[in-house]
Structure formats: structure tokens, C-alpha cells
Amino acid sequence: MNKLDEIDFSILGYLQENGKRSYTEIAKLLSVSEGTVRTRINRMLKDGVFEFIIHMDPNKIGLNVQVIIGISTKLGLQEQIARTLNQFQEVRFVGAFSGRHDLILQAYFKNNDDLVHFVNKELANMDGVISVDVSIELKQYKDSFSYIVK
Structure with a gap:
């Protein structure tokens, strides 16, 4: 590059x-x-420096519940769980972090029922997931993909 x-x-x-x-x-x-x-x-x-994308307002397309979920994983299974999470359309971001959670993900759902299903059916049945910590966004102050400071 x-x-x-x-x-x-x-x-x-x-x-x-x-x-x-x-x-x-x-x-x-x-x-x-x-x-x-x-x-x-x-x-x-x-070179992959950037890509052209369409950035939508999730609320305006019916995705009214935004969450950040911290996941604690069994040792050795972090990458496997991350690859599995990548396959869910609701999941926008998955990253490995230091600190209290091994993985943190951002996801969007139409409603709370869809979120509850995801947590209680999808995450709960995923081998190697020890615990999850769900934080629902109450109000958004900034949502940006801007990295260039002028």
C-alpha cells in the first residue's frame, strides 16, 4: 500500500x-x-483505504432497538464465536477487546422481542458463550464514520 x-x-x-x-x-x-x-x-x-457505502438511519428503516453486547467466552473459543456472530444480519460490528468482555458487538433489531430472541435463543445456544451483558441505547448523541480531522 x-x-x-x-x-x-x-x-x-x-x-x-x-x-x-x-x-x-x-x-x-x-x-x-x-x-x-x-x-x-x-x-x-x-488499497482498501476506504469504500463507498450507504449509511442509513436505522430508526427510519424500522430498526428501533440498538444494542451493545459484551460477551465473555470460554478460553480458546473467542474467534469461533466471533465468526459465528459475523453471520447474523442484525450484527453490525464484532470486536475483541481487553477488559471485562472478550467480545463486544453492536446490533440492531426491529423490536425488543427480536432482541430477546437473539439473546435467549441464538447467544444462549452458542457453545463457549459464558455470559452476556446487554446495553440498550436510550439516546444517540453521535454516529459517525468520520476519521479525518480538518
């Missing part, structure tokens, strides 16, 4: 502000050619 320079970070910043911004507009803002912007974006996409 190539090292990112100031122009790359500027391109990322402009795309982060508005992912529909044209290459021509970005080129004008940076005083470079459209070809330069196109080449750099294609390189960064190829």
Missing part, C-alpha cells in the same frame, strides 16, 4: 463531507487535475 500524502487526506476529507462530490469539484478545490483525483481515489479504493 502506498503512503498517503496531504492531497490524499484532502480528497478523503472532501468525500467524507459529501460522498457524492464530483471528481471535477474536488480537483478544483485542490487545484489539481481531475485525472489526479480519479487516479488517487482509484488507488485508495484498491
